Amino acid sequence: MRRLLAALALLLCVAPASAQPSAEIGNDLPAAVAEEQITVSSDYRGSYVTVFGVNPDRRGRGDIVVVVRGPNEGASVMRKRQVFGLWVNGEAVRFSEAPSFFAVLSNRPLRQIASAESIWRYQLDPAASAQLSSAVPEGGDPSAYRAALVRLRREQGLYQEYSGRALADQRGGLTMYQGGLFRAVVRLPANAPIAQYHADTYLFRDGRLISSQRVPISIARVGFERRIHDLATNWSLLYGVLTVLLALAAGWVAANLFRRS
Amino acid sequence: MIYLPIAEMPVNVLLVLLVSGAVGFVSGLVGVGGGFIMTPALMFLGVPAPVAVATGASQIAATSFSGVLSQTRRKAVDWRMGMLLSMGGIVGSASGVWLFERLLRLGQLDLIISILYLVLLAAVGWLMLNEGLSVMRGRPTRGVSILRRPARTIAHTLPFRMRFPRSGLYISIIPPLALGYAIGALAAIMGIGGGFILIPAMIYLLRMPTNVVIGTSLFQVLIVASLIVIMQAQATQTVDLVLAALLMLGGVIGAQLGVRLGAGLKSEHLRALLGALLLAASVKFLLDIVIQPPEPYVLGGWL
Numbered sequence: 360m361r362r363l364l365a366a367l368a369l370l371l372c373v374a375p376a377s378a379q380p381s382a383e384i385g386n387d388l389p390a391a392v393a394e395e396q397i398t399v400s401s402d403y404r405g406s407y408v409t410v411f412g413v414n415p416d417r418r419g420r421g422d423i424v425v426v427v428r429g430p431n432e433g434a435s436v437m438r439k440r441q442v443f444g445l446w447v448n449g450e451a452v453r454f455s456e457a458p459s460f461f462a463v464l465s466n467r468p469l470r471q472i473a474s475a476e477s478i479w480r481y482q483l484d485p486a487a488s489a490q491l492s493s494a495v496p497e498g499g500d501p502s503a504y505r506a507a508l509v510r511l512r513r514e515q516g517l518y519q520e521y522s523g524r525a526l527a528d529q530r531g532g533l534t535m536y537q538g539g540l541f542r543a544v545v546r547l548p549a550n551a552p553i554a555q556y557h558a559d560t561y562l563f564r565d566g567r568l569i570s571s572q573r574v575p576i577s578i579a580r581v582g583f584e585r586r587i588h589d590l591a592t593n594w595s596l597l598y599g600v601l602t603v604l605l606a607l608a609a610g611w612v613a614a615n616l617f618r619r620s
Numbered sequence: 621m622i623y624l625p626i627a628e629m630p631v632n633v634l635l636v637l638l639v640s641g642a643v644g645f646v647s648g649l650v651g652v653g654g655g656f657i658m659t660p661a662l663m664f665l666g667v668p669a670p671v672a673v674a675t676g677a678s679q680i681a682a683t684s685f686s687g688v689l690s691q692t693r694r695k696a697v698d699w700r701m702g703m704l705l706s707m708g709g710i711v712g713s714a715s716g717v718w719l720f721e722r723l724l725r726l727g728q729l730d731l732i733i734s735i736l737y738l739v740l741l742a743a744v745g746w747l748m749l750n751e752g753l754s755v756m757r758g759r760p761t762r763g764v765s766i767l768r769r770p771a772r773t774i775a776h777t778l779p780f781r782m783r784f785p786r787s788g789l790y791i792s793i794i795p796p797l798a799l800g801y802a803i804g805a806l807a808a809i810m811g812i813g814g815g816f817i818l819i820p821a822m823i824y825l826l827r828m829p830t831n832v833v834i835g836t837s838l839f840q841v842l843i844v845a846s847l848i849v850i851m852q853a854q855a856t857q858t859v860d861l862v863l864a865a866l867l868m869l870g871g872v873i874g875a876q877l878g879v880r881l882g883a884g885l886k887s888e889h890l891r892a893l894l895g896a897l898l899l900a901a902s903v904k905f906l907l908d909i910v911i912q913p914p915e916p917y918v919l920g921g922w923l
Contacts, residue, residue: 399623400623401622401623401862402621402622402623403623403630404621404623404630405630434919434920435727435919435920436917436918436919436920437727437917437918437919437920438916438917439913439916439917439918441912444910445731445735445909445910446909446910446911446912446913447728447731447909448727448728448730448731448918451726451727451920453920503917504917507916507917508917508919510917511915511917511918511919512919549623549628549629549630550628550629552628553628580625583625584623584625587625587626587861587862588625588626591625591626591853591857591859591861592857595853595854595857596850596853596854598853598859598861599849599850599851599852599853599854599859600850601861602678602849602850602853602859602861602864603678603681603846603849603850605678605682605861605864605865605868606678606679606681606682606685606845606846606849606864606868607681607682607685607846609682609686609868609869609872610681610682610683610684610685610686610687610688610689611685611686611689612686612872613682613683613686613872613875613876614685614686614687614689614690616872616876
């Protein structure tokens, strides 16, 4: 429940920032996701998100950037330091907001499409979306912590960056078709949080944002997984007692099997 | 593959059954609880440490309950002593869960768990290896021997003495309470039952007769482990019911096979082997915190 409220609160603060209701930016970029509702059941092993869209420019001018974002959450990064010969975690540097999942896809390298300022303004890379909220320990470099956050999450498959069409060995990518049609595929690993996601599609021309569109993607537990999780979060005492009863039942069965043999 | 609803990760069902079965097998064979092998094994499989510790406790509750049932039939449980140890254990595990949550928030939980396991595995491994080897060489064991028990310990001199008819003791209630407290706290932080620390302490410190030691310690472990499951479910929400069911299934089957096979085998060799294995595992824990890590940064806690 607490997590849900936090996610709602974050959505409320984030939505206006990324929607950018500015006069010059249109929303005439048709886009849709193939999987509006991703279900998590006991055979869940991650999923794919496919975003389709059409570049409204008839001559196909401009560049396409697709960002799939998970909800922002607090995060922390620690630097290990040596104390009496042991490597221990140093002081935690906190980020008040960091995307729990972030995949950015573009038809060519992002830096060639948008200026550094636009990348920060529209939060087109994960580092741009992470808000540092605590002081960095003495002698530390804030950008090193930010880079570490991105690097570590990238290793977990939670942050992904692709430019150009999907290669055979890549799991995701952005492919452009004739007539301005494009298709972005993002691999959602099983460790990506189960929450409300958004796919944002941006059209840039000459380094300027022309148009953008936001499509929601919902990931939710269903069936048994959902019941277990609801029980564990909302009825945690009952859940704990149930687990113990299960353990006692298993122990009782085992003891009786032992006696017979 | 099955998706664990609380750990939020898919695991290979066969692999988990195999690992829990192997741990159960070893514990049935050698006669140890197995919590101190199960929890690191789960972490090795990629289960987050908090989930491994909290969920492991439910498996410990299952095995200790089956043990208590069979020990009760042999009338080998000193209920009064068990209650006293459990009272200490309840307070101890509550402080353990509290400390667990604090360390988790501070981001130091992994380090503390590593250091505790390092010390524990090294000590237990060394004892087992030594004992196994000395028996193999034909020397008398230095293990549990009634002759070696000191006649009087601190338990006999402290105040608040109480009679324990089943154990034939008249000792202070402070050492059992303190012992229960320490084991409860360790159990909550490390995901162990603690029987292998509790049993020697009951024999040498409390001077309990060996025939009631195992049943009584299992009773304390059962109470503490059950309570830890309930408290962790509430405090950190890290108990995974699906994982717990898999562990219990594998553990029960493995332990049965282990006990049956163990009856016809020389346990000294196995003990020596397990001891060597635990020593190797402790070296791994040591290297992890002594060698300079290739990646100097780590992501913060789970909460």
